[in-house]
Amino acid sequence: MEILVCIKGVPDLEENEIEIKSDGTDIVRDDLVYSINEWDNYAVEEAISITEDKGGSVTVVTVESDEEKADEVLRREMAMGSQQGILVTDAAYGKGIASVLKAVSEKGSYDLILTGAQADGGEAQVGGMLAAMLDRPYASLVNMIEVIDDGKLKIGREIEGGDQEVSEIDLPCVLSIQTGINEPRYVSLRGIRKVSSVEIPEYRASDLGLSADEIGIDASKVKRVDYFVPDLGEGAEMIEGSMEEKVNKVIELLKSKGGMS
Amino acid sequence: MTPIAGPASYKLFGFIPTIIFSQLIPIIGVALFGYIIWKRFAPLLKAAPDNRFENIPERIKNLFNIWLAQSRQPRYMLAGVLHIIIFFGFLVLSIRSTSLVVIGFADGFVLPGLGGVLGDIYNFSKDYAATAVFFACLVAAVRRGVFKPARYAVPEKYGHDHTSEAVFVLALIMTLMLSESLFEAAAHAGGEGGFLPPLSLVWIFAAMLHNASPGTLQGLHIFSYFIHDLTFFFFLCFLPLGKHFHVITSIFNVFFMRITRGNIKPVKHGISDEALDDLDSFGVKKLEDFTWKHLLDFYTCADCGRCSDQCPANAVGRPLSPRFISIKGRDFIFKNYPLRGESNPDQPVMGTIYENDEIWSCTTCGACEQECPLGIEYIDKIVDLRRGLVDEGEVPQTLQKPLKALEKRGNPWGKMEKKRADWAIKDEAFKAECEVKVLEKGVEAETLYFVDSISSYDERMNSIARSTAKILKAAGVDFGILGKQEKDSGNEVLRFGEEFLYQDLKTQNIDAIVESGVKEIVTADPHALNALKNDYKLDLPVKHISQVISREIAYNKVQLKPVEDSEKIYTYHDPCYLGRHNGIYDNPREAIDAIPGLKRVEMDKHGDRSFCCGGGGLMLFYEPEEEVRMGVLRVKMAHDAGANVIITACPFCMVNIEDAIKVAGFEGEMEAIDFSELIANHIK
Numbered sequence: 030m031e032i033l034v035c036i037k038g039v040p041d042l043e044e045n046e047i048e049i050k051s052d053g054t055d056i057v058r059d060d061l062v063y064s065i066n067e068w069d070n071y072a073v074e075e076a077i078s079i080t081e082d083k084g085g086s087v088t089v090v091t092v093e094s095d096e097e098k099a100d101e102v103l104r105r106e107m108a109m110g111s112q113q114g115i116l117v118t119d120a121a122y123g124k125g126i127a128s129v130l131k132a133v134s135e136k137g138s139y140d141l142i143l144t145g146a147q148a149d150g151g152e153a154q155v156g157g158m159l160a161a162m163l164d165r166p167y168a169s170l171v172n173m174i175e176v177i178d179d180g181k182l183k184i185g186r187e188i189e190g191g192d193q194e195v196s197e198i199d200l201p202c203v204l205s206i207q208t209g210i211n212e213p214r215y216v217s218l219r220g221i222r223k224v225s226s227v228e229i230p231e232y233r234a235s236d237l238g239l240s241a242d243e244i245g246i247d248a249s250k251v252k253r254v255d256y257f258v259p260d261l262g263e264g265a266e267m268i269e270g271s272m273e274e275k276v277n278k279v280i281e282l283l284k285s286k287g288g289m290s
Numbered sequence: 291m292t293p294i295a296g297p298a299s300y301k302l303f304g305f306i307p308t309i310i311f312s313q314l315i316p317i318i319g320v321a322l323f324g325y326i327i328w329k330r331f332a333p334l335l336k337a338a339p340d341n342r343f344e345n346i347p348e349r350i351k352n353l354f355n356i357w358l359a360q361s362r363q364p365r366y367m368l369a370g371v372l373h374i375i376i377f378f379g380f381l382v383l384s385i386r387s388t389s390l391v392v393i394g395f396a397d398g399f400v401l402p403g404l405g406g407v408l409g410d411i412y413n414f415s416k417d418y419a420a421t422a423v424f425f426a427c428l429v430a431a432v433r434r435g436v437f438k439p440a441r442y443a444v445p446e447k448y449g450h451d452h453t454s455e456a457v458f459v460l461a462l463i464m465t466l467m468l469s470e471s472l473f474e475a476a477a478h479a480g481g482e483g484g485f486l487p488p489l490s491l492v493w494i495f496a497a498m499l500h501n502a503s504p505g506t507l508q509g510l511h512i513f514s515y516f517i518h519d520l521t522f523f524f525f526l527c528f529l530p531l532g533k534h535f536h537v538i539t540s541i542f543n544v545f546f547m548r549i550t551r552g553n554i555k556p557v558k559h560g561i562s563d564e565a566l567d568d569l570d571s572f573g574v575k576k577l578e579d580f581t582w583k584h585l586l587d588f589y590t591c592a593d594c595g596r597c598s599d600q601c602p603a604n605a606v607g608r609p610l611s612p613r614f615i616s617i618k619g620r621d622f623i624f625k626n627y628p629l630r631g632e633s634n635p636d637q638p639v640m641g642t643i644y645e646n647d648e649i650w651s652c653t654t655c656g657a658c659e660q661e662c663p664l665g666i667e668y669i670d671k672i673v674d675l676r677r678g679l680v681d682e683g684e685v686p687q688t689l690q691k692p693l694k695a696l697e698k699r700g701n702p703w704g705k706m707e708k709k710r711a712d713w714a715i716k717d718e719a720f721k722a723e724c725e726v727k728v729l730e731k732g733v734e735a736e737t738l739y740f741v742d743s744i745s746s747y748d749e750r751m752n753s754i755a756r757s758t759a760k761i762l763k764a765a766g767v768d769f770g771i772l773g774k775q776e777k778d779s780g781n782e783v784l785r786f787g788e789e790f791l792y793q794d795l796k797t798q799n800i801d802a803i804v805e806s807g808v809k810e811i812v813t814a815d816p817h818a819l820n821a822l823k824n825d826y827k828l829d830l831p832v833k834h835i836s837q838v839i840s841r842e843i844a845y846n847k848v849q850l851k852p853v854e855d856s857e858k859i860y861t862y863h864d865p866c867y868l869g870r871h872n873g874i875y876d877n878p879r880e881a882i883d884a885i886p887g888l889k890r891v892e893m894d895k896h897g898d899r900s901f902c903c904g905g906g907g908l909m910l911f912y913e914p915e916e917e918v919r920m921g922v923l924r925v926k927m928a929h930d931a932g933a934n935v936i937i938t939a940c941p942f943c944m945v946n947i948e949d950a951i952k953v954a955g956f957e958g959e960m961e962a963i964d965f966s967e968l969i970a971n972h973i974k
Contacts, residue, residue: 041694041698041704043691043694043695043704044694044695044698044699044704045704045706046706060706060708062698062699064694064698109683110683212687213687213690214682214683214684214685215680215683215684215685215689215690215693216683217680217681217683217788217790217791218697218788218790218791218794219566219567219572219680219681219789219790220681220683222567222790271749272749272750273750
């Protein structure tokens with residue numbers, strides 16, 4: 030099975046302290062380190078396990094204007110076991126990202142396209158948009174995949190209340206992957222070094238027959254207006270102090286409100 | 291009276307010369323033994339290289355202490371003394387056994403030099419040696435077979451009980467002792483005469499045979515000779531088939547045992563760090579990826595169970611028992627390199643004999659290696675197996691995030707590099723009391739205080755960093771820190787098998803240290819001490835803060851005020867990476883005892899038998915299967931010793947012990963304090 034996995038480098042909350050820029054247009058990006066989006070990492074692991082089991086290969090693609098950042102996430106996922114990487118070096122926004130991915134997927138012949146359920150933006154739109162543009166069946170938040178045969182998958186989705194929904198879906202299709210679907214393997218520094226000189230084909234949007242105004246910020250149907258930290262609402266209380274003081278205060282509050290005996 | 295005929299001249303039924311047997315038995319025995327040893331050699335020849343020929347004087351010293359003088363045996367008093375008796379008995383009796391074989395071809399043979407007085411002395415000693423070995427084996431057999439000490443038990447998952455093999459071998463040895471004595475006693479009673487040492491086995495037998503007929507004596511003489519001969523060669527060939535292989539291999543294993551401490555073996559001996567990129571595979575994945583010394587370790591394990599008895603992971607019910615790392619390894623060699631039939635090389639060890647959780651369970655505390663009377667190593671094997679797992683991507687999920695954070699930010703919590711010195715420069719009250727230089731932009735100092743990640747970033751452990759700085763100030767040391775240039779020392783990164791990440795951290799740290807121009811390094815974190823001292827191999831001296839301050843106290847340059855609460859009973863917990871791995875046991879105790887009025891007790895397990903509190907570095911992130919926390923057991927040990935304050939000298943011990951005091955239900959009753967904190971609080 031030929032699988033395309035769409036991936037993205039994001040500022041990992043584990044390794045960064047996120048602050049909002051004073052003008053409210055973005056987060057402060059100086060001194061940030063980028064990692065593979067967690068959902069995408071699960072998607073890549075799932076794709077690799079499927080091909081290890083059923084044969085075929087995995088291609089990872091990222092759309093990213095910062096080549097260094099893109100190279101790092103691509104190589105990490107290639108060290109994990111993806112055979113090919115594709116880099117599209119353009120800044121794409123909103124629907125533009127899905128447009129680029131559609132064009133990339135049409136350059137190859139993929140039975141299955143995986144995306145992470147969502148990335149740092151939190152919109153969770155790309156998978157659905159891509160499926161619609163490609164006119165392929167789509168399922169979101171997939172937490173289980175079983176290959177039935179060359180033309181069909183059995184998939185599981187977690188639905189409200191923690192219940193599981195199981196469906197069959199025809200190939201080729203697009204799936205957005207939920208975390209927890211598997212246990213992603215570790216990528217060692219040695220693994221990354223081993224793929225450090227593998228050629229990664231690079232495209233510009235124009236190489237894919239797309240113009241800048243189809244993918245750029247102006248093409249996006251949704252515009253970001255503001256970023257802000259919510260004001261302290263009524264009844265909310267910020268607990269200050271050292272970790273120990275905070276913990277003690279929380280325990281005290283829980284006890285006093287009857288939440289803990 | 292016709293004298294008793296020896297096996298070289300006796301004729302069975304009057305016409306079969308027994309010399310045929312006394313010649314055939316050794317020939318067959320030696321040939322078979324040679325064949326078995328050759329077969330046992332095969333995997334060693336295919337194993338990974340290992341450099342064990344350096345520092346021969348030190349190796350000879352080990353041979354004298356650990357092999358010949360059996361210095362580690364009395365750590366388990368009864369078993370140790372029994373072993374020493376049997377060991378020395380064997381050494382003495384090896385001469386007698388050799389001459390007995392020759393007596394089979396030549397009646398009355400005496401080894402050159404043992405004809406005169408020397409011979410008398412020898413005979414006197416060997417008769418008592420045989421007697422002592424016999425009774426030691428008897429006691430050992432009763433102990434193994436009847437009393438069954440717990441440490442010999444074989445948990446179900448590791449296969450069948452080993453008692454029968456142990457008792458069988460003891461029976462073989464006793465047979466050797468009895469037959470040798472009977473052989474001589476029969477000749478003596480038959481008129482050979484000579485002095486027999488009173489109350490020795492031979493003396494007892496001779497007394498019993500006093501009235502026996504010449505025919506009986508002749509029969510017993512020949513019978514006991516061949517019982518001895520057969521048992522001797524059977525035993526010889528039986529040795530390499532099980533745990534008694536150590537009788538042959540121990541001398542080599544002790545000679546080749548590790549002579550450095552604290553460090554980890556290179557990925558592959560003979561391959562420089564720069565050439566690591568060219569290796570196809572990392573670590574141990576198949577049996578032959580172990581070094582030849584590590585395979586020799588497997589052969590040598592005597593199954594005595596001391597390692598596992600001391601192992602904290604085993605004590606808390608983690609799926610690791612070092613003894614079975616060896617036993618399973620040995621059985622796997624035996625299975626894949628059989629004495630008969632084709633060998634079956636290149637078999638994977640993970641998933642066949644070892645499980646992932648087993649290999650991740652080790653805290654690398656070193657208690658097993660400290661105890662092993664045969665110089666068997668475990669840490670390097672565990673690290674090599676982890677290198678193999680890391681290479682295959684099989685790292686527990688809980689460890690992946692801290693490893694990635696170490697890669698991105700140089701600390702396992704993913705904290706910002708620029709905040710590494712905040713403990714020193716952001717706390718105004720502390721700054722006013724103790725200015726700490728950050729060695730950048732031309733700021734210089736004599737001494738580098740290497741803080742390491744946990745003391746730099748963890749709010750609780752910041753206090754250890756500040757206390758250490760205060761001690762250095764009081765000692766008049768011109769010191770500074772690296773600030774954001776400092777990365778995690780990588781002590782656990784290396785020990786968790788992520789070699790390239792460790793190399794990366796090491797390179798960045800060495801560059802920063804060299805750049806800073808310091809002349810020596812001090813740290814309060816034993817894990818950092820260990821990595822910098824034993825793994826980085828810097829040209830600079832690296833010291834623990836306890837070494838610095840104990841010297842200052844000894845020279846009276848720093849004075850300590852009386853203990854605040856003289857009612858408290860203190861105990862000192864030896865951190866593994868300070869004690870066992872670096873031999874620093876006395877300095878912290880000297881400094882603590884210099885506090886006037888401080889009452890200190892020792893826990894039962896202290897010094898080189900200290901019990902690991904749960905491990906540091908990445909071990910803090912690992913979630914093992916276990917019944918109880920190591921720290922909880924440790925806190926209970928302190929409680930049993932009558933202490934209510936546990937002094938540690940390691941920030942990771944502090945994490946584990948402070949948590950464990952709460953978990954064990956001793957909150958309010960017991961407390962933990964770091965060595966640096968205690969000393970800083972008491973500086974005049």
